[in-house]
Amino acid sequence: MTVLERPATSLLPEPEPYRVLGTSAEPEPGLWTRLYRELVRGRRFNEQTTALTRQGRLAVYPSSTGQEACQVGAALSLGPRDWLFPSYRDTLAAVARGLDPVAALGLLRGDWHTGYDPRAHRIAPLCTPLATQLPHAVGLARAARLRGDDTVALALVGDGGTSEGDFHEALNFAAVWRAPVVFLVQNNRYAISVPLSRQTAAPSIAHKGVGYGMPGRLVDGMDAPAVHRVLTEALARARAGEGPTLVEARTYRFDAHTNADDAGRYREEAEVADWRARDPLTLLGSELRARGLLTGDVEEEAAQAAERLAAGLRAALGADPPLSAADLFAHVYASPTPQLREQAASLAEVTR
């Protein structure tokens, strides 16, 4: 076989990141104001959570400040039966999808690993081992298709995570199975301290799709309507049985990797300032304003929603969570082994 089934060029990403804002694209006022409201809430969520982490109310917080357009765009592109597969940086995507923020922060607060029922919310546990959630998304998507459901899985990963073997295996399985799954790489240019040039020599991350036989798409990750549009198209394609898509969103995290990181050791202030000038909130806000779509009511309501979210976080995270050492043994197996029963009893004995 020498003839390609599909010309490789049809799978290549656009030469420049896809944009909506600042172009002649037809505005979608309803969607854009919804995105704006979620961006405002999202920014407040990131800032409040970081502040609470500094006060010792969370174990750690990998903020997605700067990446809100990706988080919100991803959440709002999903249908109610779709599944989201987030990483540790994607708490906001889960919150924007409607998950209770305190439940979403369970992992990072540290009172349990996953603070919610993944099946009830169709949000997989926030995943820390890089890229290992991607094959889960592929398997779940395949299972849904085998069952005849039109569920699609959206899996999130960072640029550094694309170097992991699981990224490769997940994309390959997805393409071979034509699984209804979309991979969103938030390329924020750094994996902790390591720049993308040390992760890959590919022309872009989106170019990697062609090697698996799936389209790669490149999108401006600061442009919320653009992220939403590209993901919506990719999800529709997956739902229609046309297989997976790899989406690379070019973005930037304004804050350090986590509250415990010192970004000054590996990136220049000037670079940060350049990216802050492309703040996803400001970009969408200015465009809405320029088009006369941002009424005082919308701004007011968004600000209030953000404040309600922040106040809720302060109240809930300011209180100590109920903890029980007996829980440690409860969910290791469907029913505890005799050994775990013994250990639970002996711990209860010494902590009595």
Add this chain to the structure above:
Amino acid sequence: MISMAGALNLALRDAMAADPAVHLLGEDIGTLGGVFRVTDGLAAEFGEDRCTDTPLAEAGILGTATGMAMYGLRPVVEMQFDAFAYPAFEQLVSHVSRMRNRTRGALPLPLTVRIPYGGGIGGVEHHSDSSETYYMATPGLHVATPATVTDAYGLLRQAIASDDPVVFLEPKRLYWAKDELRPDAPPFGQAVLRRPGRDATLLTYGPALTVCLEAAEAARSRGFDLGVLDLRTLVPFDDETVCAEVRRTGRAVVVHEATGFAGPGAEIAARVTERCFHHLAAPVLRVTGFDIPYPPPMLERHHLPDVDRVLDAVTRLQWEEA
């Protein structure tokens, strides 16, 4: 009479017929029927969506099976050989074993990982590992290993029906051993006395069971009446039966192929000592694989516990002081 491979095949077929959620994934398990033919005929009978040849990537196989289980299916994964399951280790340890726990029971993972394991088949490098130690040391996994045709069928059906992930270790060198298949395999977590004995108890499982039964037979002519206990599942571990037997005989030898240092025998000896100290007439001894990388096929017979090494250990159980 049926071979162990045949009994495993039958277990898979019956499980697939009984529950449409059961899906098999692996390498060469479809058209070929698996390199050991354990999935023979299943793709033809149930279709390739239920018995699927995946791309060659063990982490991908187990990772996608995990996602399928998250959606409510009941995947059964075949790893082609023991040492080729290692790429899937991260998925097993970081996700499969913990999913129930990390979600407070909201997301159980009913998933079986079948792994042909152990030596004695003249396999070249990377085809003969006894990897049970790694799996036993991973909380959240059940670890089962059949040594009889009846257990091959019964334990595999129980593993697939379990709502917890099970690592199911199939002793390669017993694949072609034939026996009567009985419908009444005891439950998971229960050790079974394969031969009663008064003087000492051999504690074993999987491929070493045959060796222990032969050793017990040979020991008769030397005046030892040895019992042989088949553990069947390493997790859960049947402390109760093990201790009851050892208390009766007062002496025990653990026999397995896996390397000895920090191996299953170390755990078993410690547990027996903690629980039965005052009933013991001698320290619990171990006959295991040596602490070496698995040897080349022409040397493996020196590494594998055999009748002579088991008998040698039995004679060192401080009989003179009894």
